[in-house]
Amino acid sequence: MNSIQKNRLKDQLFKFWGIACTLIGLVLLVIFIGGILVDGLSRIDWAFITDLPSRKPEKSGIWTPLMGSIWILVLTAIISFPISVAAGVYLEEYAKKNRLSALLEINISNLAGVPSIIYGLLGLEVFVRIMNLGASVLAGALTLSLLILPIIIVATREAIKAVPSSIRDASYALGASKWQTIWNQILPASSGGILTGIILALSRAVGETAPLIVVGALAYVPFAPQGPLDQFSVLPIQIFNWISRPQQGFIDNAAAAIIILLLITFIMNGIAVYFRNKWQKKLQ
Amino acid sequence: MESLFILGTNGKKNYNNTMSEIMTEKTEDPKIETPIEEKYKLQTKDVNVFYGDFQAIKDVSMNIKPRSITAFIGPSGCGKSTFLRLFNRMNDYIEDFKMEGKIKIDDINIYKKKIQLEQLRKEVGMVFQKPNPFPKSIFENVAYGLKIQGIKDKKLIAQRVEKALVQADLWSEVKDNLNKSALTLSGGQQQRLCIARTLAVEPSIILMDEPTSALDPISTAKIEELIYHLKKDYTIIIVTHNMQQASRISDYTAFFYMGELIEFDKTKKIFTNPEKKRTENYITGRFG
Numbered sequence: 001m002n003s004i005q006k007n008r009l010k011d012q013l014f015k016f017w018g019i020a021c022t023l024i025g026l027v028l029l030v031i032f033i034g035g036i037l038v039d040g041l042s043r044i045d046w047a048f049i050t051d052l053p054s055r056k057p058e059k060s061g062i063w064t065p066l067m068g069s070i071w072i073l074v075l076t077a078i079i080s081f082p083i084s085v086a087a088g089v090y091l092e093e094y095a096k097k098n099r100l101s102a103l104l105e106i107n108i109s110n111l112a113g114v115p116s117i118i119y120g121l122l123g124l125e126v127f128v129r130i131m132n133l134g135a136s137v138l139a140g141a142l143t144l145s146l147l148i149l150p151i152i153i154v155a156t157r158e159a160i161k162a163v164p165s166s167i168r169d170a171s172y173a174l175g176a177s178k179w180q181t182i183w184n185q186i187l188p189a190s191s192g193g194i195l196t197g198i199i200l201a202l203s204r205a206v207g208e209t210a211p212l213i214v215v216g217a218l219a220y221v222p223f224a225p226q227g228p229l230d231q232f233s234v235l236p237i238q239i240f241n242w243i244s245r246p247q248q249g250f251i252d253n254a255a256a257a258i259i260i261l262l263l264i265t266f267i268m269n270g271i272a273v274y275f276r277n278k279w280q281k282k283l284q
Numbered sequence: 285m286e287s288l289f290i291l292g293t294n295g296k297k298n299y300n301n302t303m304s305e306i307m308t309e310k311t312e313d314p315k316i317e318t319p320i321e322e323k324y325k326l327q328t329k330d331v332n333v334f335y336g337d338f339q340a341i342k343d344v345s346m347n348i349k350p351r352s353i354t355a356f357i358g359p360s361g362c363g364k365s366t367f368l369r370l371f372n373r374m375n376d377y378i379e380d381f382k383m384e385g386k387i388k389i390d391d392i393n394i395y396k397k398k399i400q401l402e403q404l405r406k407e408v409g410m411v412f413q414k415p416n417p418f419p420k421s422i423f424e425n426v427a428y429g430l431k432i433q434g435i436k437d438k439k440l441i442a443q444r445v446e447k448a449l450v451q452a453d454l455w456s457e458v459k460d461n462l463n464k465s466a467l468t469l470s471g472g473q474q475q476r477l478c479i480a481r482t483l484a485v486e487p488s489i490i491l492m493d494e495p496t497s498a499l500d501p502i503s504t505a506k507i508e509e510l511i512y513h514l515k516k517d518y519t520i521i522i523v524t525h526n527m528q529q530a531s532r533i534s535d536y537t538a539f540f541y542m543g544e545l546i547e548f549d550k551t552k553k554i555f556t557n558p559e560k561k562r563t564e565n566y567i568t569g570r571f572g
Contacts, residue, residue, distance in 0.1 A: 097379070166416035170478070173372060173410040174429040174485055175402045184432065189419055 033262070040255025048256060053220055053238075057249025060242075062257050067224035068137065068217070068232035069206055069264070075141030075228060076148065076205050077198065084149045085194060088156025093182055112150035119147045120214030128215055135216025138228040143211050148201035155197020159190035192279020199272040203265045209236040235261045323391070325350035325519045326371065326489065331385035333366055333543075335378065340366045343385075344545045346538060350488075353515050355530035355551065356523045358540035359566070364523045367540065368491050371521070372408040373401055389489065406433070409482035413494040415474035417466035417481075422458050425466045425477055429485035444484050452480035453510050472503025479510065490514065492522040496529065508533050527567055531555045539563045 001009075051061020091108075095101040123143025133139040163186050171181040187194075212234055219241040221233045235257055242254035324347040333341035341363045348354050356364035366375060373394065375381045387394050394404055406429075417425050426445040435441060445462075449455040454476040458469070466477055475495060482490060492511070496504040511520060512533050524530050530537050531551055538548040539562075547554060547563045558564045565571055 164416070166412060166414060167418060169374065169412060170416045170418065170481075171428070172377075172401075173374065173405055173412075174432065174481065175405040176428075176432045177402055180432045184428070185418060 036255045036258050036262075039252050040257075040259050043252045043256035044259060048253075049260070052222065057242075057245075057247055057253050060250070060253055062235065062238060062260060064221045064224045065233045065235045065238035065257075066260065068221070069234045069261075071137045071225050071228070071232060072141050072144060072212075072234055073202060073206055075137060076144045077202055079141055080145040080148050080152060080201070081198060083145070084152035084198075085156050087149070088153045088160065088194075089182060089187075091153070092157045092160040093178070093186070108150045108153055112154060115210075116147055116208055117210040117214060119143055120211030122146065123211060123215045133229065135218070135231055136229045137225050137232045140212050140215050140217055140232065140234075141228075143215050144205040144208060147208065147211060148205050151201040151204070152194075152197050155201070156190070156194050159193025159197065160186055162193060163189045192275045195275045196272040196279075199268050199275070203268040203272075206234075206264060206268070207236055207261065209234075209240060212237065235264075323350075324348060325390065326521075327386075327388045327391075328370075329386040329388075331367075331370065331383070331387060333363070333370065333375070333384075334380075334382040336380040340543050341370075342543045345385075346545060346548050348519065348521065348536070350519050351515060351517070352535045353511065353520045353522065353533055354536040354538060355534035356521065356538050356540060357525075357527060357530050357566070358546075359571070360525075362540040363543040364538075364540045365493055368493055368521060368523050369410075371489065371491055372405050372410050373399075374410065376401070406485050407487050408489045408491060409485060409487035410491045411475070411478050411482055411493070411495045414498050415471055415478055417469070417474050417477050419465065419467055421463045422466050422469070422477060423462040426481050426484045429481060433485075444486075448480040448484035449477075451483050451514070452476045453506065454480055470503070472499050472506060475499060475503070475507060476510065479507070483514075487518070489519045489521070492520065494523050494525060497525060504529075527555075527569075539566060541566070 048061050049066065050063050051059060052063055054060045091101065091104065095104070120143060123139060123146065127133050127139040127142045128135060131139075133142075167185050167189060168181060171185045176184070217237055218231055218233050219237055221231050225232045239254045239257045239261065242250040242257065245251070326348040327346075329345045331341055331344045332339065344367060356368060358364050369375045370383065370387055371389070371394070375383070383395060389404075389408065393399075418428060420428075423445055426448050427441050430441050430444055446455060446459075449458065454473060457473060458464075458477075466474065469477060475498075479490075479495075495511075496507050499507065508529060511522065514520060515535075522530075522534065534551045536548065537551040537554040539546045539554065539558075539560075541562060547558055547560045549559070554563060555567060558567065
């Protein structure tokens with residue numbers, strides 16, 4: 001066998017290895033989703049979505065945790081969006097490249113890697129106790145906002161970096177100030193990337209359980225929250241709660257709730273992909 | 285004329301004075317005997333530029349007359365683009381950039397502290413090497429410079445946009461598609477759009493940094509013709525790699541080499557009978 005044939009063989013081997021690796025992930029996901037669909041799909045109907053929790057599995061619905069999740073999602077979006085985008089713009093456009101900004105940068109990247117339960121403890125101390133918000137939707141949303149801030153900041157910076165410097169030059173050369181350039185050119189041109197980051201961060205937030213348990217989200221809440229200071233539960237906690245019950249009926253409920261949760265995440269990711277494509281097309 | 289670049293407490297008001305307006309005011313004044321047209325539009329004296337330890341421009345002094353086309357030629361890295369970008373202070377964004385010497389536009393030192401960059405750049409427009417339209421509609425591209433000045437009058441904006449597009453010889457091609465994305469235009473059209481965008485702000489000086497180097501010969505010819513016609517109203521400085529281009533359109537040519545201004549004279553003189561041997565070697569293609 002000469003060296004060309006050897007290299008070809010290596011090529012082929014690596015190709016099959018790659019295919020196998022890709023398939024492992026996919027097959028596991030298909031098995032998982034398949035199992036859940038078998039268990040849960042028959043359980044999903046309108047009543048399952050609109051029913052309040054109950055001791056009987058066939059009468060239980062996900063209305064309160066679903067509403068809790070939506071409340072959390074919306075509040076988290078409202079809180080984290082302005083803060084993290086402003087921070088990203090500052091770091092990318094205004095901050096001088098010196099030691100302080102380098103330190104900030106490293107810290108933000110590190111924050112993105114801090115385990116979520118630590119954020120839960122922070123939220124418990126600062127929002128629930130010191131700010132006296134109690135185990136409320138607002139405390140939960142603030143905690144999750146902290147959790148996803150670094151993700152959105154990093155996404156914002158990447159999106160801003162991707163804006164061609166020629167656009168910046170053109171704007172400055174026409175007499176625009178820094179703020180006018182950022183507001184009129186840089187943010188619109190990077191909005192797709194920023195939105196993608198926000199949506200991906202939020203779809204992570206909607207699946208978070210640990211920090212919310214620490215903050216005090218409950219497994220059983222009789223009513224959907226009416227305001228930001230109400231008690232709440234969220235879908236992942238409801239799922240966890242149902243799975244730990246012995247009755248098969250609750251296991252099926254959990255599967256059905258997982259389908260709903262997956263659906264929410266898929267839709268959000270779909271929106272993110274849509275924005276990304278639209279944005280890429282626009283810049284080309 | 286000082287007030288042009290310097291915003292007082294009511295800065296907004298000054299925004300609407302263009303330099304040409306003030307120029308005509310002054311020439312009508314009987315006390316002033318020499319009309320400003322006789323003077324130099326742009327003067328540099330002993331200009332040195334450093335990027336950190338690297339000296340990019342060495343002791344360059346030159347005077348540029350109003351309503352003329354001046355071409356900067358020279359091999360890559362000779363500093364001609366750096367020098368051009370001094371006139372609208374686009375080098376200010378480069379880290380470690382340091383400038384010594386004086387640059388005056390209409391007798392105002394544009395590197396003194398009180399200069400408002402926004403005002404300076406309204407007066408000194410720039411067209412870049414690669415067409416760089418904003419990812420917005422054709423209309424929005426041309427209107428941008430006006431909108432950032434705070435002009436809200438839609439009718440006035442529409443008028444100025446049309447005028448600029450006509451001046452840039454693009455109006456007939458785009459007048460039915462003003463709301464289409466500027467990125468759908470061809471490269472040559474995009475570059476003329478960038479010129480229109482610059483003209484809409486009504487500057488008195490236009491800097492062009494190799495404006496045709498990314499374009500095909502037909503688009504290049506169109507833009508050269510356009511530049512030639514703009515001369516009657518604007519002072520144009522163009523950096524070019526293309527020696528034929530310099531000799532075709534410019535009145536004056538400056539030859540740069542290694543950050544130094546080797547020779548600066550009438551284009552005809554530079555291309556037929558240069559004083560310096562190095563200029564001759566460069567324009568005859570012996571190096572560069």
